[in-house]
Amino acid sequence: MLKAGLVVKNTGRPHYLQIADDLREQIRRGDLAPGAALPSTRELAAAYGASLSVVKLAVGVLRTEGLVIGQQGKGVFVRDGDESPADELSELRAAVRELSERVARVEAALSDRLS
Incomplete structure (x- = not known):
């Protein structure tokens, strides 16, 4: 310490x-x-x-x-x-991609409901 x-x-x-x-x-x-x-x-x-x-x-x-x-x-x-910054960046990119897809699905569902 x-x-x-x-x-x-x-x-x-x-x-x-x-x-x-x-x-x-x-x-x-x-x-x-x-x-x-x-x-x-x-x-x-x-x-x-x-x-x-x-x-x-x-x-x-x-x-x-x-x-x-x-x-x-x-x-x-x-x-x-064992963790490299490049590995972490790849994980973050995958998480952002997944979140973007989820947001797009939620927006589409809300759009359908409001139509």
């Missing part, structure tokens, strides 16, 4: 990238295992001595890299290594 008092060094590298580097390394080592929730933004900010916006940028880097995934209202989780 995350150690308290982690320090972001004054290396000239933006703080959010240093935080992303540290979290990425924790994921690589298995300290943050697949499926594990990242600490909250507030907890990360306290641990790194950073602002909430800097932590959000760091987590955003990890999302872009496909290492973590956010679940609305639940948190941010380490992505399962």
Whole structure:
């Protein structure tokens, strides 16, 4: 788990990238295992001595890299290594296609009723 008092060094590298580097390394080592929730933004900010916006940028880097995934209202989780972003995109496209077909059927049924 995350150690308290982690320090972001004054290396000239933006703080959010240093935080992303540290979290990425924790994921690589298995300290943050697949499926594990990242600490909250507030907890990360306290641990790194950073602002909430800097932590959000760091987590955003990890999302872009496909290492973590956010679940609305639940948190941010380490992505399962077996799951690739391309696989997830394919699943999302299939779900959108299915929903579009269902909406079209509902609209057709409502149109028939109103005619």
